[in-house]
Amino acid sequence: MADSPEEIYKSIKKIKVIGLMLAVFTILTVGLSYVELPTHSLNIIVGMILATIKAALVALIFMHLNHEKVLIYKFLAFTITFVLALFILFYASSTDPLVFDGF
Amino acid sequence: MDIPYTVSARPDTGLYNAKVGVWLFLASEVMLFGGLFSAYIFLRVGADYPWPVHELNVTMGFINTLVLIGSSVTVLLAWASIKLRKFTAYKVYMAITIACALTFMVIKSFEYRSKFTHYSVTMTDGTILTGHLPHGFDIEFGEVNELTLTVAGKTASIDANPVSYVLPYIKGTAPSFKTEAGEDIQLDSTSFAKLADEARAKAREKQKAEGLKETPNWSIKLKAASPITFSVPPSKLLAKPALDAKSISFRDGTTVEGKIINDKMTIEVDGVDLRGTPEKEKSLAWNEHYLGSAWKNFFIHQRDEAIAEFSKKYDDGKGGLSRDPNKSATHQKEQFYLHIHSPKPESHEASNAAHGAEVHAPKEGHDAGHASHHPEVQLERKDVQFYSNFTPKLNSYYAIYFTLTGLHGLHVIAGALVLAYFLIFDGRRLRENPEHMANRIEVGGLFWHFVDLVWIFLFPLLYLL
Amino acid sequence: MSAAAHSHDHAHDHGHDHHELGFVNKYIFSTDHKVIGIQYAITGLLFLLFGFFLMMLMRWSIAYPGQPIPGFDVVSSIPGLGWVFNEMIGRWAPGGVVNGELYNMLGAMHGTIMVFLGIVPLGFAGFVNFVMPLQIGTIDMAFPKLNMWSYWLFFVSGVMMFASFFVGTGSVQTGWTMYSPLASTTSIAVTNVWMHGHTWWLLAMVFNISASLLGSVNVITTVINLRAKGMTWMRMPFFCWAMFIVSFLLLLAFPPLEVAALLQFSDRVFGSSFFLPTGLMEGGQHLDISGGGSPLLYQHLFWFLAHPEVYVLILPAFAILAEVIPANTRRPLWGYKAMVYGALTLGFLSFLVWAHHMYLTGMGTMMSTYFQITTVLISVPSVILLTGLMISLWGGSIRFTPQMLFASAFLPMFGIGGLTGLPLAFTFIDLALHDTYYVIGHFHYVVAPGTIFALFAGIYHWYPKATGRKMNEFLGKLHFWPSLLGMNMIFAPMFIQGMGGFHRRWYDGGKYFEQTSSASNWFTEFTSSFFSIFGMDVPNNLFGLNVMMSVGAFVLALGQVPFILNFFLSIKGGKEAGSDNPWNATTLEWAAPTPPPHGNFDFEPVVVRGPYEYSVPGMEQDFFPQWESEPGKRAEPSAAPVPAVTAHH
Structure with missing residues (x-):
């Protein structure tokens, strides 16, 4: 757990970056859902992969599962x-x- | 008495109690939403209709996603602020988090409301009309002279209560009634209770006199002083009445005889879905007294355009198509789903329609601003197979949509309440034991991130894919 | 490290503080784990009794279909109680004859109450709350307030279940499994779906599940984080291990049931079609539904809970016996480690076998094969557990206290239940036996003379710790023998009837299914001639066995009278326990004062050895408690090894 002030300042920076990444991924998800891939299943798979990446970011960084x-x-x-x-x-x-x- | 390890971590596990607890709770939550997601898979795999894609308001869903991500960030910043002992910053970040939760719920409630007032009517040939029902849908049933209430003796009296269940649906004021004994009464709860007691007592006497094992059914007959007309929503009836029904039964056991006066459903059509119709050009929707041939031609035009565009897009250069049009859900929707934004087909398209467009003009004086955008048709009940507003009743997609988002919404509310409690009522702990407070925010934050995480999956699954 | 010592000091302070608590805070809205445990246990016992009463009515209806319940008029004329009886039962039983609706309600509620409101609260919540924190040597559960909430949520669910009898429609009628589509559509003739017994059942389940969620989070956290110094995982009594695993089952298996309940609730109240297929008809009419759902979905969600639930019912029994048997044979528990790993395997596998309840749903053959394999696999750890307990008897000098009698009866009874379950694991046998009395006999042998006997053993065993007095031995024996006889009279004939094809839902006991019920064999002949000694005219066929089973139920009921008397009279009149450790047991709960005060221990317990050190060679006394470094001397904190600090990752 990040406990010293320097580490906390560092993690604040990280949190903001991850927040932005999540927003970008959301835009990407919405955009890709309007692109017609060869089959709709492929759309679902791509959408789910993006969602899983976002979920992983939340779980690993926000919920600190990367060092639990x-x-x-x-x-x-x-x-x-x-x-x-x-x-x-x-x-x-x-x-x-x-x-x-x-x- | 202090429980050990509420603030500091136990050395061999490295965790304080609340953190173990919240992760266990989250594991249980994972199973809860896991069960719901597996129900989603099960329903989607087994769906016998085109699964709705992009049918919800994507903009609202998108904004809500950003709102939740933002609140996830601020709750972490609040935690970091406590660790740095910046209490004002902590309070500001917490307030923002809670405000985000409220924003989320407000947006959600707008989404829900638009669904509740929007209807979908499946016709007997599979065509689906969507739109608003300006008057709701009631069956008018008139020329009723007698109310008969029959109650099964063995189930005592479950719900027999015409006073609250039948009288409200009388058009105009209820007339006086004549009982079997020849007495004139106004039907209200006292007079009904008296009648019910008498009828029940009579049934019991009969049981005793004839040595029956079970109490026989008892009934009350009331003659109306003047003929009654009912205007009743079908959901209040025991069974869907036949088309030329001579009697209808209310759910409380009251049966009335008479005839159907009007059972037409007025709908302001804003969409026609022909994907389930076997013969699209012969759909009931194109009946002259419904949408008529002008809209039919508009539809044919739109379909042909969609087909032309599709062939251009997927031309494989050898005169064939690189993609099977029957397997493209988008193409199916573009072909067979007609959006209606105007009372008549728009003029440049109408010119393609050689036949004279004859569409029912919106009735005057009624909600002009709204109705003027959509043709209003009066559907006969024989053509209607099923209708519902966009609620869980409509289909399995909306059922799982409302269950998932509703349960998620409850989690948002619960999380916001917990965080608000920390912000408002935990001031003393914040000053005296900020480390403990930081633990609490961390634990509350973990839950909050989980709520965000669930939404990250809900958004694409329900809105986009 | 210091935190434990720190809290220990506080425990001393509170030795005085707890007297200041008012009656309400001390006994009603208490946060003390022992009080909550006793609350759970007593509520559970009351519900067991209530479920038993419902079963008696069913048994009467089965044995004597169409005949009025004896004493019906007497009970309904008692002021007060008569009103309750009439509103609940009487209005469905014209002239005292149980009709089909009532029988269905009784069946559904008997199952629900026994499983969710009887055995789980008593066997899991009651015992774990009272015993586990003492056994691991801590002052209370990790989250005492949540613990209180857990009990009161459970209480609300119990009240709602009970109240559902009084709603106009009566209680649920669709069996404790609530299979859709039947269970989704039975509201059709009701004007207000909220006032339907079924709706209440579903809401009550949501409360019940929340309660068990809070309870299990609490138990797991306590076991993980609050163990006393020196209490390593492998020094933990098997009781705590088994309860720890049960908590995981509750934590992870219950949510899918909550999903099932919510979806069924949505089907009934909001008109959705989660479990209703397209084109469903009822009474010759298409229902006003969209369709598109699947009844199979309900069964998957339901059995995903309900199979682990079976182990939630049986593991507490093993947990209790693992304490009772070593203490009464004066021998260590045989194969402690094997049993721990067996229980862990059992817990894991129990999540992967659920669809063996669904062979007849038209599931594909590949899935059936998969579930057959896992089902047969799971019998291995079950056998390890039973064998461990059985071999623990070997060479012991057994004290036949009442708890030991119940414990030793458990072993063969559970064995019968387990072995008769094996054939049901195979699809081809299940085709014939599905939903017959064979299945009823099988699982009742597991939970009734199985788990419930173990629960009785637990009550006799820990009663002195809770009250300071032992329960009367003679009454205990008077409780045991009729119970054993009654249980076997009820459940053994079920196998014969089941193989004869008796269906579990017949409310007339098979009277009108003559081809099935008129078959006879040596057993029916024995029954018939046995009862003719008493001048009873019992037909010499499978139907006649119903009489024997119902007489068995009556014997069982009589057998509980000494227990109830014993339970209440011994609080003040029992023989004094004599010491804090009346059974000369080795685990930590016996180190606490009797009854344990708020805060439990008057010294800091330090564990220096395994939990079952009985008859250690070369020692004068035949037990060596966990907390003693040498006989009669408490271990010093320095005796415990320093726990390794986990590295940060």
Whole structure:
């Protein structure tokens, strides 16, 4: 944790830069959504990649996950695992065929 | 009694209690929104209609995104200010954060309101008309001489209450009624309670006399002194009445006999969506007494233009197309979605329409400023399959939109309340134990960033993609 | 380091302060973990009793369909209570005969109350609040105020659930699983959807989930950050480990249920179609809905919670037994480490098996295969836990106190429940047994003679710590034997009925399904001739087994009378515990004064050894407490190793 005044001044600067980057990425997201890529799925993928980058900036810098304690990484690892299980299994079960030909 | 590690961190974990707590709470929140996002995936994958893209107000959503990002920055600056012991700066930054939260909610409420007053009507052939219902939608049902209320005996009396459920929908004032006993009454809650008690007692007597296991249904019949006309929204009825219904049943169990006088739906059309219509040129919307052939020609013109533009854009140089027009959602929308901004097709387009344009002129004297922008049509109920305003009822997209943004909005409110509490009521802690205060702001800030993080995903998923 | 000592001083100060608290702050809106634990436990016990009462009505209706409930007129004529009974039950039971609507309500509410308002509050919240902070040697939970909020939110949810019986429509009727689309559309004939028992149920669940969220955040933070000096992870009693894992299950599995409840709420109140497919018809009419949703979505969200919930119900039982069994066999817990890792694996896997409840929903074969594999996998850690407890009995000098009786009955009972569950993991067997009484028998063996027996064991075990007196042993035995008999009389015949094809939702007990219910075998013959000794005319077929089960329920009810008497009478009249450590146990809660004051310990506990040091070779006494450096001498703070400071990343 940045505790000395110099470090805090440094981090204030960083925070402002990241804030600006987020705004830029938002503009980029909106702009790209009006560009018709070869398929709409591609639009979704690109949009989600941009959103993930923004989310990562917020999580890593604003929520200081770039230098957090091991314990918190452990919590989050489990949570992310289960959320992914939720996404993947929901998706798989809504597209899974009734007839199964083996692996 | 002081709990250890509220201010300083425990050496072996390196964390103070509140920080462990808030991260656990956030993990739970991740699962909450994870569940909602997986519902979003599930609904979108299974949607049997074109998923709306760019249908919400992108400008408002964009502004809201910036507002939330700004507030995320200021809450961090507030925390840094405490660490530097600059208390005035801290207060200013916190106030800005809370103001941002309020701005967000105000913008959101404008977005919501415009959706609540905007309607979508699906016709029986799949054509969708969107627009405003200047008078709402009520079914007029007249020539009613008798009210019959039947209540199932075994469920006691769940909701049987014509006084509050049926009388408000009478056009004009309610007449007096004649009971079965021949008494003349004004129907109100006291007289109804008396009637209900009598009817119930009679049913119980019958049960005793005949040795029945269950209380038989009881009913009240009331003859009206003069014929009544109802004007009632269909949602208050037990079932959708048939087209030539001779009786309708209210949800509280009251049945009335008579005939339908008027069940036309007046709508000021601002859009026609033909993507779900099998034969676009024969759509019900082009009926002469609806939008008529002028708009149909306008539509054909727009569609042909869209097709021409598409072929030019994706010409592969060998006389074919480099992109399948049926798989381009944008192209489908450009072809088959008609925006209507004027009461009649605009003149330069109208010239293309050889046939005489005959569109119902807006009725005079009614909300002229608004109606003059849109053709007003009166839909017959037989042509209407489903209608709703743009609320969760409309389709699974709006359902998940309102759930996600509504829940996110609740988080914004909760976060703003917590931050406001820190700002207003925690002055003493700020002066006496700024390190503890910094911890609190850090923890509150973590939650606030999480709210921002959720919005970062919501914005593209709901507004853009 | 210094913070712990610092707080310790404060604990002394508060030894005086807590007398100044008023009655309300001390016992009602208390922030003391022990009071909150007891509040949770008593509320949970009351709800267990209430759920049991609902079950008795169901059992009557099943065994004697169409016949009035005995004593119906007497109860309904009691002033006050009679009114409550009539508003809740009577108006649905004309002439005292349980009708279909009432049976559905009873079934739905029995499930809900037992799971969410009975076992979880008692088994998890009650015991963890009372015991865990003592066991890890801290003064209170990490967030005492949140702890209080947790209890009161839970209380609100309980009141709302109970009140839903009194709403005009009565309570929910769609089973405790609330499957849509049925559960989304049952509001159709109501003028005000807010005044519907179902809506209340959904809102009550939101309160309940918030309560368990606060509770679990509190437990995890406390275990992580407030352990006493020397209490390393592997010196932590298994009780704390198991509860720690349960907290994670509650924390991460409940939110999807909250989502399901909110979406169903939206379907019912705002008319959306999250769980309603396109073209859904009811009563020959298309519903006025947009469609486009999926009933499968509800089941996924629901079971994502409800499978981990099964382990929320069973892990507290293992937690309690891991304390009760070593203390009463005077032997260390066998395979402590294996059990800890087993419980962790169990917790992890429990998130990945949920759809084995959904084999019959038309899920694809690949998904079914996946869920079969994970389901069979999860039986491995369960067996490790049970084996650990079972081998702990080996070679011990067992004291058959009431808690030990319950604990030793748990082992075979849970074993039956577990083994009968294995066949259900396979799709082809599940096709036949799905929704039959076989399933009911299976999970009731796990939670009723399983978990509930363990909870009784826990109550007998920690009662002296809470009150300073032991519960009466004779009454305890009088409680145990009828309970064991009653439980088995109820649940064992369910397997036979289930394999015969009895469906779980029949409110007439199968009377009108003659082809199924007229089958007979040696067991039905035994039942029939057994009851004929008492002059009862019980048909010699599967339907006749209902009588045996209902008599079993009655025996079980009678068996609880000594417990209730014991519970209240022993507060003042029980045998005095004699010391702070009446069972000669080794874990830290027995080091605290009895009953523990606000702030818990009168010395700073320092842990110098593992939690189960019983019968250490070469020692005179057969237990070696965690807090003693040598027998009878408390360890000094210097005896504890300095915890390593984690590096900054």
